[in-house]
Amino acid sequence: MSTVLEFFLGGEPQRVEGVEPTTTLLDYLRDDRALTGTKEGCNEGDCGACTVLLGQYDPLGEAVTYRAVNACITLLPAVHRFWVVTVEDLSNGLDSLHPVQEAMVRRHGSQCGFCTPGFVMSLAAMHLDNAPADQAESYIAGNLCRCTGYGPILEAAKDSVAAPKDPAFAAKEHQAVAWFRSLSIDTGLFYDVAQATYDAPVGLKALLQARKDNPEAVLVAGTTELGLWLNKDLQDFPKLISTTRVPEMTAVAFQPDGTLVIGGGATYEQAWPLLRQVIPEGQDWFERFASKQIRQQATIGGNIVNASPIGDGPPVFLALNASVELASVSGTRVLPLSEFFVGYKTTALAADEILTAIHVPPRENDQLFAALKVSKRKDQDISAVMAVFSWRLSEGCFRDVRIAFGGMSATPMLAAFTNAVLEGAPVTEETAQQALASLDDDFSPIDDLRATAWYRMTVSQNLLQQALAEAVETAAEAAA
Amino acid sequence: MTHVVHRPHPHDSGPLHVTGTAPYVDDLPTPANALHACFGLAPVGHATIDTLDLSAVWAAPGVVDVVTAADIPGENNAGPVIHDEPLLADGTILFPGQALFCVFAETRLAARKAARLFTLESTELPALTTVDEAVEAHSFLHGPLVFERGDVSKAIEDADYSSSSRLYIGGQEHFYLEGQGSLALPSADGLHIISSTQHPSEIQDLVAEALNISAAEVTVEVRRMGGAFGGKETQAAPLSIIAALGANRTGRAVRFRLDRDDDFVLTGKRHDFRADIRVGFDASGLIKGVDGILASRCGYGHDLSRAINDRAMFHADNAYFYPALELTSLRAKTHTVSNTAFRGFGGPQGMMLAERLVDKVAAAVHRDPLDVRLANLYNETDRSVTPYGMTIEDNVLPQLMPQLAETSDYRARRAAIIDANASAGRSPVRRGIALTPVRFGISFTTSFLNQAGALINIYKDGSILLNHGGTEMGQGLFVKVAQVAAEVLGVGLDDVKISSTRTDKVPNTSATAASSGSDLNGWAAKLAALELRNRLTAFWCAEQGIDGGLTFAQGRVSTEDGQSWPFAEVVRAAYMGRVSLSATGYYRTPKIDWDAKTGQGRPFLYFAYGAAVSEVEIDTLTGANRVIRADILHDVGRSLNPDIDHGQIEGGFVQGMGWLTMEELVYSARGDVLTHAPSTYKIPCASDRPDVLNIDLFDNANAEDTIFKSKAVGEPPLMLAISVHSALAHAVSSFSPRGRWPDLDAPATAEEILRTIATERTQAL
């Protein structure tokens, strides 16, 4: 087990001791290392000015993969054994710009320039991923610019995806690879500074034991929630236990019976390739979940345990009839997700338990699925309402109806009354009307800064009405 | 022929921006013992302070000093015009989140943590938060401004038709990507303050007043800002004053940077307005009279509210002639943060009134709103005098608008949209389109501000150092002014070295604001460069025995008959010949005079014009909306730098779109800004940009003698986005009864659109 943070930065291996574990990567770069190219625009994951890349070596493919993350909500110990790529690494001085940087200058992609290093890093990630040009909006959805109106940046994105690999950057990658290869096998991290600890074991057993032995410790995964408690509420976290180094926790795989098992520590981006096979209709939901930076950090497990009434994940998994696997040193239990949420931001998770997996049962061939997010802004916004519809139409009747909503009550919730009205009822206009009326029995939403109760209810009814009308039409067509 | 101006040049800091090597205030290396400051913010709204116990703050780890109002040696003020904005609360809390005290600590985190450890006992006082409440209670900062012409009641009564409506127009948070920041460095010679500010001279004055020292002992410097948009014109001052105070007390450097959430709470925003309009018009849609009240939420203090509301009045006609009018401007005083300058400075809100009014009229007379707009435009004969008595001499809208209608295929697209909406059936999608103009007055309406200075030094090797009073916030001012200097001195742009704005180089400057940066500083630099060129010419002609003039171009100095020398050679000779190679330039805008007492005069040197066509789509299930296409034709005169201007137009348009669609400021009943972070306050992101955005410059030399015949470009394009709001209302109007235009407020969020559709549906019953 390592007690020292090791990472690669600025072309050199780093060994860090004595920097507090709750130091964010951004503060470390700017304050401790005077690497001020990376900017702070919000300190909460929303503006992308602090975007850096984390490079990871895949020994099988012998390649480095990169993900863009928000340094402001990434804890320094989380970069243990990563290559931290900052804007300072992209060029070799002003005369030898990276193709992305060159395109940004040529296209007038910067005005005040404060957002620019963040955009450059997101575009560099796109370039390194060899992503097609039409994904530019998705790559920069987590970056805000107040000056340019984005046109020049999108142009620069187009130019730079067409550009060949940068030899200067390839040389740096080469150095990083040599460092990656020099690392001994990962035996976990136990990082301890001035009575503050960050414990990141590599085995599930060790993780569960640590959870049991340290009831006062806070569990962390992607820290996209915790980062805000730290930066904005200024909470102290003397003891942290991280799930991120446990391979079982990040695994995503289908079981032989078709159940998709998503590790409790898998990020949205890690889970999506297989989850998409279950719900291809969820593409829009997925892309509108936060930003690429956040999706590469945020875990589905964290999203569920957080139990926010406005989380986008829970309603989807409720509608999919998912269960959660909760483990402790004394054993494992599997609970239907609908029983996991017990009240406003409270769950059935016991103090010594960790959410180790989400089980998504196989989907029926004729199961309709729709996940509709309603928010003020299309990208990188929190839902006012998240409406998820799932049912089958069989012999003129609704079957297996699982309608779930976020934003409509104190917890993410199945629409119990509405589901009951629809279950087994004939697919008719009258049924639809009854179902719509019953939404009022299921929910009494609240007014807040995102939306009024009136809006939440009206939108929910409108979306359900549209979906039911389509069902009635389909049924009528099938009957004819 | 020009060589350097009227050509595209990239932003001078582009390569620095993309490599992260362009330093902003918080990136500067500071002495190792620098302190960090943090305000303690009032957790209540309007209230009297009974006791404020700071003992736990003092006792917190790392705390070196704590200051309250009583510790300010001079004036406890950050108010720019009227001194009514206390730096630190004194006895009374005027708005939620007001700064109560400031902590100086060894680290930023220590300061932030300590700043939350106070105990406040207070007695809540009644609070007015909204425009409605304040107007009802007659709570105003100062008396109203009224524009009157003719007998408006009679004009409206005699008109064939009339229409009344009320429009709420929301405020806007600047969300400059770089938050407010300042660094104060003490030295034996005085204080050196580096601030992210549009107005270094004002900070110099306020620091001197607060510390009871002379302005000469304070130097304020700014190299660049990470965006400002008006939000750093006055709002940067408190940080600098407090940092200076801390530096003075401790003898240590002080770094002060606001956390984003504090920035939202503490700093002013664009004023939100309520517009009440009554308009009389004839069957063709010709406006006969307009009777209106424009009321705005100014917040607790004056700040720039007087001038901002004046400008709302100057633009409440936008491009249209009102034969009779009575327009009243009310400046509501509320117990909320003091609102401030924001790109357009009240103009956009005034224009919203005008554009809503013509849309109402057009709907009532069943005409294409474009025809009603064209019919009501100012002309150069009998309809050319504004309500404030200025004659419009440079109107290009009668040519510009039809040209844009043509190139954007507006009429055919509108017809297709109306058809598609009518036959939409069960489809939840509706579309809308609108073409709206902009006529924006250029000059500070506070006339004395229209002055600027520049300093140019030529060194013995022929290199040139340029300095002027304007500040760079991303708008490309520095490159434009450098182009001017390079053009006049006949050198390449790269030969002119740009340097930071400093009050010890060019004194007594005005804020870089009102779109005037290149107009004023460009001229000042031109005058300085001309002075140097004249000195060099006189010297060299005498030296070489040349009759007639010299031309300076492309790095060479040439005679008419083809003799020529390198610029650097002439410079060195001039030095040896004891010619001064340093010159200042000073410019003041001619022709303007405006009398606020009579409400008459010529507040502007000229107008900038433009128009935009926006096509939008709304989802009537959720109210979600987007701009499918926008076409812009904008008048920047003879552009100094077409690429930079293009960027200003696009950025301004998208920022305006955000203001009018998704950017919603939500306040609590006692006036807290609830949307105090980018997680809850949404500015446009990349996918919100129109799918198609065509931008063209309208070919038109400025009629006035502006710098190389260019026009100001900073603010006007923001108002092109009013076309988006009008197009959204058009889409919603597909649910309205014939003859009715929906009362869609701004911002037209998804919720606002859905609510308005619901209203229109009931109207249709």
Ligand SMILES: Cc1cc2nc3c(=O)[nH]c(=O)nc-3n(C[C@@H](O)[C@@H](O)[C@H](O)COP(=O)(O)OP(=O)(O)OC[C@H]3O[C@@H](n4cnc5c(N)ncnc54)[C@H](O)[C@@H]3O)c2cc1C
């Ligand atoms: C800018 C931004 C945008 C966002 N946008 C969205 C959005 O569009 N939709 C949305 O739904 N959410 C959004 N979120 C929130 C979302 O990122 C989180 O809910 C995320 O999924 C939490 O996962 P994490 O791994 O980051 O959790 P962490 O912050 O690491 O932990 C959060 C909590 O979960 C607990 N926890 C984590 N993993 C486990 C586990 N395996 N077992 C038990 N407890 C655990 C932790 O103890 C902690 O209390 C956004 C967040 C940010 C910062």
Ligand code: FES
């Ligand atoms: S600083 Fe805004 S996302 Fe990190």
Ligand code: FES
């Ligand atoms: S260039 Fe200023 S925020 Fe993007």
